[in-house]
Amino acid sequence: MNPDQVRLAYNTGAAAYVSAVPDPGVEAPIDRAMVDAFIAAVTAAGADPLVLDAGCGAGRMSRYLADRGCRVRGVDLSEGMVSYARRDHPDLDFAVGSLAALPYPDRRFAGVLLWYSAIHTPPAGQSRLFAEAARVLRPGGHLLIGFQAGEGVRDVSPVYLRLGYQVRLDRYCYSADQVAGFLASAGLREVSRLIRRPRDNERDDQAMVLARADDLTGR
Numbered sequence: 001m002n003p004d005q006v007r008l009a010y011n012t013g014a015a016a017y018v019s020a021v022p023d024p025g026v027e028a029p030i031d032r033a034m035v036d037a038f039i040a041a042v043t044a045a046g047a048d049p050l051v052l053d054a055g056c057g058a059g060r061m062s063r064y065l066a067d068r069g070c071r072v073r074g075v076d077l078s079e080g081m082v083s084y085a086r087r088d089h090p091d092l093d094f095a096v097g098s099l100a101a102l103p104y105p106d107r108r109f110a111g112v113l114l115w116y117s118a119i120h121t122p123p124a125g126q127s128r129l130f131a132e133a134a135r136v137l138r139p140g141g142h143l144l145i146g147f148q149a150g151e152g153v154r155d156v157s158p159v160y161l162r163l164g165y166q167v168r169l170d171r172y173c174y175s176a177d178q179v180a181g182f183l184a185s186a187g188l189r190e191v192s193r194l195i196r197r198p199r200d201n202e203r204d205d206q207a208m209v210l211a212r213a214d215d216l217t218g219r
Helices: 003-012 014-020 029-044 060-066 079-088 123-136 157-162 176-185
Strands: 050-054 071-076 093-096 109-115 137-149 153-155 170-172 189-196 205-212
Touching (some): 003 014, 014 079, 029 060, 029 137, 029 205, 060 071, 071 079, 079 093, 109 123, 123 176, 137 176, 176 189, 176 205
Parallel strands (some): 050 109, 109 137
Antiparallel strands (some): 137 205, 153 170
């Protein structure tokens, strides 16, 4: 999907999004357990636990990471979402930027979190996102991605229309095997995965894949 459409959608609905999804309490406990496993992996090495929340939105997961011992940088395509992140979490660092061209040097982070932030990128663009995530990861660093599992494209526009906004927004579903393949192509080794059934108003299965950046010559 065109990044400008994604930016417009999230800028338009930023206030409503922050109101509807205010903090990590909205996540299923088992989902948070995967985030906790990611945090444990990042902090276990004893080195600087600097984590990039890539697609941070308004910073709710950035806060969760920071409160559990990570040093956090957040980046998001939407200026509107970043403005809320800066307002609500002034002690953390947030930047506006694209996941396809991260504004950070190579091997900068001990961890990268892609929490439902690759879902608006079609299959042709996935390799670029994971290559960028791998580029900024240190050898031995970890990546956790959360996403809706399945097949096909979902039109998210009706959700915005019910809130009074006319925008175009699609999200793409991928199987856990597909995502593991994207990770492997970027040189990241799958460590574990979780797939759970939908709950509440969710339409699709939810999946999380944890991967590790082994020491790869030439990265």
